[in-house]
Amino acid sequence: MPSRHLRGHCRVCESLMFQQAITAVLKYSHRLHRGGLADRLVRLNIYAGMGIHDGILHRLVLLKLFEYTGIVPPPFPSNQNSIASQIWSSNLENYTPRDPAYMNAFMMKSAASLDGVKMRLVNNAEDLHFFSHVENHLLSLALQSLPRTSVFRCPQLYSGQVEIQQLGLDHFGIEFLECRLNNGPPTEDLVISFTNAMSEYVARGETITIKRAWSFTDTVEDALHYSSGVLLVANALTDSAVWDRAAYVTPLSDGPMKTEYTFMAGTEFKVQSGRQC
Numbered sequence: 001m002p003s004r005h006l007r008g009h010c011r012v013c014e015s016l017m018f019q020q021a022i023t024a025v026l027k028y029s030h031r032l033h034r035g036g037l038a039d040r041l042v043r044l045n046i047y048a049g050m051g052i053h054d055g056i057l058h059r060l061v062l063l064k065l066f067e068y069t070g071i072v073p074p075p076f077p078s079n080q081n082s083i084a085s086q087i088w089s090s091n092l093e094n095y096t097p098r099d100p101a102y103m104n105a106f107m108m109k110s111a112a113s114l115d116g117v118k119m120r121l122v123n124n125a126e127d128l129h130f131f132s133h134v135e136n137h138l139l140s141l142a143l144q145s146l147p148r149t150s151v152f153r154c155p156q157l158y159s160g161q162v163e164i165q166q167l168g169l170d171h172f173g174i175e176f177l178e179c180r181l182n183n184g185p186p187t188e189d190l191v192i193s194f195t196n197a198m199s200e201y202v203a204r205g206e207t208i209t210i211k212r213a214w215s216f217t218d219t220v221e222d223a224l225h226y227s228s229g230v231l232l233v234a235n236a237l238t239d240s241a242v243w244d245r246a247a248y249v250t251p252l253s254d255g256p257m258k259t260e261y262t263f264m265a266g267t268e269f270k271v272q273s274g275r276q277c
Contacts, residue, residue, distance in 0.1 A: 019172025034072050058095075059105045059163055060139070063132040064212035064265070065174060066190050070183035075129055084118040089166040107131075118202045136265060139213055143264050146249065148242035157216035157234040157246065157261055160227025169229050177209040194229075198274055209268045216246065216261045234269065 031271040059261040062083050087106060088097050095102045097111045107128055108120040120130070162172050173179050173192040179203040181190050202208055216234060217223050223231055236243055250260050 028202035049119060056105050058087070058090065058102075058164060059128075059132065060135065061212060063128065064136065065167075065171065067211065068182050068184045068186055068190075069177055069211060070180075071186070075133060077184070078129065079186060079190055080121055080125060081118070082190060084114065084121045086164070086166055087121075088114040088117045090164075092165050109210045136212070140264050140266075143213070143247040143249075143262055144162075148244060149246065149248045150242055151236040151240060151259065154218050154237065154243070154261075157218060157243070158220050158223035159214060159216040159232040159234070160223040160225065161230040161232060163215065163226065167228065169194040172230055173202065175211055175214075176201065177211055178206070182211075202271055202274060204273055205269055206271050207268050208271060210263065210265060212265050214263045214267070216263065217259045219259070220259070222259065234263075235272065 051211055063078065066079040066082045066086075068078065069076050071077055087103075087108075088111070090096055090102065097103060097117055100110050103110050103120075106121075107124045108117070111117045111120060161175070162169065170191045172194055173196070174181060174190040176197075179190075179192060179197070180200075181188060183193060213224075216232075222232070234246075243261065246261045246263045248260075249262050250258065
């Protein structure tokens, strides 16, 4: 479908570049994980095919959000209890731990209790972490392959956070590599008050680095629709003609009428201002 912002570009070319990104990330993964990689990727494809879009979004967000990125080297440890609690708390329409399609996104069967989710997560945490690593490399490569958007057509982008309904404002601050809680220990919950995050490292003049890919749109109204309390406004660099770290992904998303730009994990933002209403 033609894009409002890039009317002339070719969707076939996007698909080809996406396939190249898939090939590249699988070769990369093969070098790191010899032996059982093929079987594990088959399992990933089966579960991904049986999953649903919002479950896949939750997987992408939760598995990166609750990583202790300050404990090197990778793979970073993650807070399994927090991931299990967020899966159990999901209550958006049919996207609940009792729904088989939602749970397939996490390679699990439906669960009737938080303890049931925790038990399933213990059993597949290693594979799920591995797939998240592959999936996020794939996403980064795909985003790098897509055309950039001119800042003259779209001088500002907007995002409603926190992106997943059951997450609260106390999870906003752990979105960034600069959060001190990323240094662990892994027994410490990744939770920081919104006020403390805003005063410590999301303050004016500070540079923040996102742990995971972030979705933006081109209108305030659309961003507020997905917001759970935070509205972000992104301005392009003054000397840049394009959004260098963001890709226009609407033609590849689940809803072609929902304008979407995605910033790559590792993107840095300089905080120009911030206020609480």
